[in-house]
Amino acid sequence: MSRPLTPLGLAVLSLLGKEPMHPYEMQQRIRDYSIDHVVKVAHGSLYHAVERLARQGLIEPVETTREGRRPERTVYAITEQGRDEADSRLREFLRYPLEEYPIFDMALSFLGWLPPEEAAQLLDRRAVRLEAKLAAHDTVIANLMKQGLERVQLIELEFCNARLRSELEFVRALSDDIKNGRMTWRPPGRTNGENNDT
Amino acid sequence: MSRPLTPLGLAVLSLLGKEPMHPYEMQQRIRDYSIDHVVKVAHGSLYHAVERLARQGLIEPVETTREGRRPERTVYAITEQGRDEADSRLREFLRYPLEEYPIFDMALSFLGWLPPEEAAQLLDRRAVRLEAKLAAHDTVIANLMKQGLERVQLIELEFCNARLRSELEFVRALSDDIKNGRMTWRPPGRTNGENNDT
DNA sequence: TCTATCATGTAACCAGTTACATGATTTT
DNA sequence: AAAATCATGTAACTGGTTACATGATAGA
Structure with missing residues (x-):
């Protein structure tokens, strides 16, 4: 019931799918596994996301520990329902391209505001920048491969690079x-006369 | 001052840049000009966005009319500050690629959960779907060109198609x-045994 | 004219962000 | 051991979404 699982929700479920843990540990792993590059x-x-998942019955608290005088930590585990939801949502995400609204698309749609010379310069x-990103990703991929990661573990980086290359080509x-x-084209009315920063 | 202009904010400013109008008219034009495809x-x-822009001084009410017994309508105009903000924000959006989090990237990063055969099927x-979208866009572009639109008016569609093509190629x-x-790869633990829908 | 649908606006809600608070750890 | 920084959690805020409300219009 209730609203569809968000990407962050899916990420949390994916972690709890391996073993129960408390929110802070999730945070650790999200950094360690670079999940924060895709979500x-x-x-x-x-914390919000965890609370919500619990309310929806996709995860449940299994234990609460306390060390020193710090606030309690609640360890959560995924429920059967949670597994089902994660599985089916993942399949949906793969199967159906959904409407997104990349900023650059919108910016391009306003290109006509600017004088052509300036537009070209900005592009x-x-x-x-795109070249730099691409280079950075390429070295990351190379390094991870040397460490023996399987290709399936890197596939999203590969895709990201494919996208970057295509954008770069288009922009050039x-x-x-x-x-x-x-x-x-002729830019309309006041698209700015006295601006000439380098 | 205050928070950076959101895409919707920029869209509103772009409309008011041509002439003052009330929110409902904005909505009309957003549909008419298909702005809702990029934002x-x-x-x-x-309404939220308009309120916020007014609070930030980027637009201001210039008149309030009332017809019949309907609620008042406030007509807004862009301010000088609003123009500056819109201009500079547009330039930023063009110049700097910013971090976004497309869903498909995240979905790909979990590809390893699924058995390879199923993954291939979903892809x-x-x-x-991607082919269908591409075809749809292509006919839209063709039609709009026949109506004599300039290329700069269609550039975001062109880009969107470039992206779609690149994704399609990758997925195939x-x-x-x-x-x-x-x-x-070998999918881990319980990535589901008893699910075989067509 | 009664009803169903569309036009238009408001308000309650929701997911995510930022700012804050408190306890722990390191540095000097 | 005081000061600075890091770890960890909470809560206020913000931008956006959905559900609702009211008035207008068109079809039976």
Whole structure:
């Protein structure tokens, strides 16, 4: 019942699927396994997510320990229902592309506001950043492979790079088209006259 | 000052940049110009966004009309500060790729949960959806071009298609690698035995 | 005209973020 | 042992979503 499992929820279930643990340990592993590269998790949100999952019966507290004078720690375990939900949600995510709203798409849709020369310049700068990211990812992949990780463990990095490469290609081609005058436009009214930062 | 302009905020400013209007008219135009394909806007959120922009001084009420016995309508106009903010934010969005968290990336990172055969099957199904989307976009682009739109007006569709194509290619290649045994793995513990829906 | 549907706005809710609080650990 | 930093949890806030409410319009 209730709302569909969020990505963070799925991540938590995935951890508890291996063994029960308390929220702080989840946080550790999320960092250690770099899960935070594919799911956004900002310190506080984890506790929220856990609470919600518990309310929905997808996980349940199994033990509460206390060391020293620190607040209690509740250890949670995944429930049978939780496993089912995680499995089926994962399959959905793989099977159906869903509508997302990448920022760059929206920014592009407003490209016509800017004078073409400036647009080309901004795109060139973006290209530089994209190249850097790509290089960084490539070395990460190389290193992890040397450590003997299986390909399936790295597949999301591979995909991310594929995406980056495709974006880079597009951005370069577009900037070229603008610079060679194969594509132009007249920006409307006041898209700014007195701005010329380097 | 205060928090950075959200995509929806930028969209509202872009509309008010042309002429003052009331929230409901914004909603109309957002549909008419298909802005809702690049920014997620769910009925209620628009009013919220407008309120916030007003509080931040990026827009201001200029008139309030009333027709029949309906609630008042407030017409808003963009302020000078609003223009500056919109301009600078747009430039940022173009220039710096920012961290996003596409769902498919996360789903891929859990691919190892599933038995390889099932993974390949799901990827194949995804490919079908991607092809359909691509075809739909292609006809939209063709039609809009026939209506004489400039290329700059369609550029975000072009990009979206580039992304779709790249994802499709990746998904196909990956599924092939799995089906030909060029890539395998053993799924862990209980990734489900008694589930075999078609 | 009664009913069903659409137009338009408000308000309660929800997921996620940031700021804070407290206890533990390290540094000097 | 005082000061600075890190570990760990809570709570207030924020942006967005969904459910609801009221008025208008069109179809039976």
